[in-house]
Every structure is written in C-alpha cells, then in structure tokens.
Amino acid sequence: MARHLLATNEPELAQLTPRLVAAVAKEIGVSPVPLDHKWPADIFEVVREFLACVAMNDLDRIGQPGSIFEQLGIESARGGVDVEQLATGIRVAVHRTQAQVHRAVLAGVNSEDPEAVLALLGRVVSAGEVVVAAARRGYAIAALVGDDEDDLLRRLANALIHGRRNAAELATAAWRGAESLACAIVISNDSAARIRRQSDRRVAYHPRERDVVLIHPIEAGRLATTLRPLLGDDTCAVGPAVPLTELPNSLDLAQRTLALAGPDRGPVFADDFLLELACSADGSVTQSLRRKHFADIDLLPDDQRSVLLSTLREWLLQWGHRPGIAETLGVHPQTVSGRINRLKDLLADDLEDPTVRAELLVLLTAEGAS
Secondary structure, X not given: OHHHHHHHHHHHHHHHHHXXXXXXXXXXXXXXXXXXXXXXXXXXXXXXXXHHHHHOOOHHHHXXXXXXXXXXHHHHHHOOOOHHHHHHHHHHHHHHHHHHHHHHHHOOOOOOOHHHHHHHHHHHHHHHHHHHHHHHHHHHHHHOOOOOHHHHHHHHHHHHHHOOOOHHHHHHHHHOOOOOEEEEEEEOHHHHHHHHHHOOOOOEEEEOOOOEEEEEEXXXXXXXXXXXXXXXXXXXXXXXXXXXXXXXXXXHXXXXXXXXXXXXXXXXXXXXXHHHHHXXXXXXXXXXXXXXXXXXHHHOOXXXXXXXXXXXXXXXXXXXXXXXXXXXXXXXXXXXXXXXXXXXXXXXXXXXXXXXXXHHHHHHHHHHHO
16 A cells, blocks of 8 residues: 555655645744755655655665765754754654645545554654654764864855854854855856865855755955856856855856756856846746737737747837847848837737836746746
8 A cells, every 4th residue: 555655646746845845844933945956965855765665664774874864964964953953844744744645545545454554654653753863863973074174165055055043153164254245056066076176265065966056255246257267168057146144045046047048058147147037037927917918919820929029029129229120130121110010019009108118028038038
C-alpha cells in the first residue's frame, strides 16, 4: 500500500512540497523561503527521500552517516538556524505529511486493512524522529568544523541568503565590516572556483545541487555590472547590488534574469533586464492588460498579429517616428502608416491616450520577456 501510494502521488510532489514548506514556516513563525534557490538542502529531494524510506519501511537508511538528512543539519548549523527550531520544523512537516498520507489513503488506495493504515501512519511519525536525530547529528558535526576563512565565507553566504540574524556578525568577520552592498551570482561550480581565486575581494559562496551562488561585495555607489571584467565569458546571472539585508532579493532577480535570458549567453545582469523583469513580474496584470487591449488583435492569424505587434512596439519606442520605424522594420514608411491605421481600428483609436500607450508598452515588453 505504501509503495503504491508513493508511485501514485509522486508526480504531485513538486506542487505539494512548496505548500508544505509555506505551511511549516507559518506554523513555526518564520518567513517562508522559496524552494528553488534558498534552502540549505534540496527540500524536494529531502521530502522524496523521506517518503521513499517510509514506503520501503527502511528507516535505517534515514539515519545512515552522510544522508541528506544529516546534510540538512550540517547546512542549517552553518546558516545559523537554531537546532531546536530545526527539530520543531521537521516535526511539524512530518505531522503535515502524515495528514497528507492519510488523505491519499482515503482518496482511493485500498484501505480495507485498517491495521495496515495505522501502521503506515505510525511509521511516518517514527521516520520523522529518525530525521530529527540525523539532523541533530549533522548539526553537531558542523560544530566540529573550525572557523577557517573558507568555512566562514560559506556560512556567511548561507546566512545572507536565508536572512539569518547572525548575517551581520559574519559579514563583519569576513569583510571587516567595510562592505555595505553585495550582489548574488548564479554560476557553475568550475567558474565559481575561478572567480573566487581571481577576485580581489573575499567572495562568499553557497554550493547547490547544480550550481553555486556567489555573494560578491560591491563598493557603495557602484552597480553589479562593474563585475563584467571579472566574469569574462562565463555563463552566469548577476543580481543587482543591494544592502546585505536585501541579498535574497538580489538572488531572486538573478534567478529570474537567468530564466529570461536563457542558457549559454555569457554573463547576464539583472540591471540590464530591469524593464523586462518589472513588466513580467505579475502575470495576472499582464493577462488583464491583454484582455483590455488585445481582444481583437488576438483573434488575428499569427502572422498578421506578429507583424502588427512588432510595428506597434517600434511605434511606441520611437514615439511614432515613421522613417525610423520603417528603417528598423525594413519596410516603406507608407507600409508603417497602413499598419498604424489598422492598429488604431483594432485599438479603438486609443493610441492617442498616453496612459494606453504606457500600458501597451508594458504589455509588449512582458510578451517579449516571456
């Protein structure tokens, strides 16, 4: 029954895990942290491994040295998470997972054997206590590591990314208290090692499953783009320079910039994509603008729609300067005039309204970003 439950519900883990994290954070009174880039371990993998061990009734695997649960304790200690808060969070997560398992049983899995159901639910709780023990052991292991420079920089990055209370203290120790701004860089392992060697600053780092987050200090009044010479041709995304307490925002914008720019583009900077990031930040607003302005345009065939919207975008960017628009699009100015007249019909002559023009530019920029 347990294995069937796992196989049936595993596709939903990607949706269920963020909700679990948000619920646990709310219950224990901490700020919710997005899953994709700000946790000390891959929480999705932690949940999946936990459920797999429960399904196979292999609780010994949870407690094995070097397990993902032990690593969770190690990284939590380095990031300044209180060990009792960590244990409480795990137990709350286990309680909610047990409830979800029970709901899944009631939803259709053969549950004619109530004793088997009770045994499964009890096993979830027992497995949770093994996780707590493994995480505590990892926490103790981390305490044995000396405060060398490398470990200090790693703990600093973890604390900044998670918004820990000890971040300022660690920053003072690592950067001698002279740094007021920093930016997050999402980059490959090999490139991260090179940058840490070649930078004239002490660069904090946070290793993840597929990449590394570097935290690079930036001089006051400077932009993150001043790092271009250091980054060379390495594929990476760089968030804006922000006060240390806002470092999670820099990381979030670096992640979103990476998604906008796509792979293999060399270094990309959030500071160069701010308009696209702003215009595409709220999908519900974009959809509302599309319904407001593009109801008739969206009914056109794709080729006609594409031609008209590219013309409209240039018309907005070039303030209606037909010769410039024609040159950019490679058409005759009369062709531009014809397209604009067609657009005025489709938009009910709203092109003369400055607010409408601003909304259209936001919509077109968001469409381009997607």
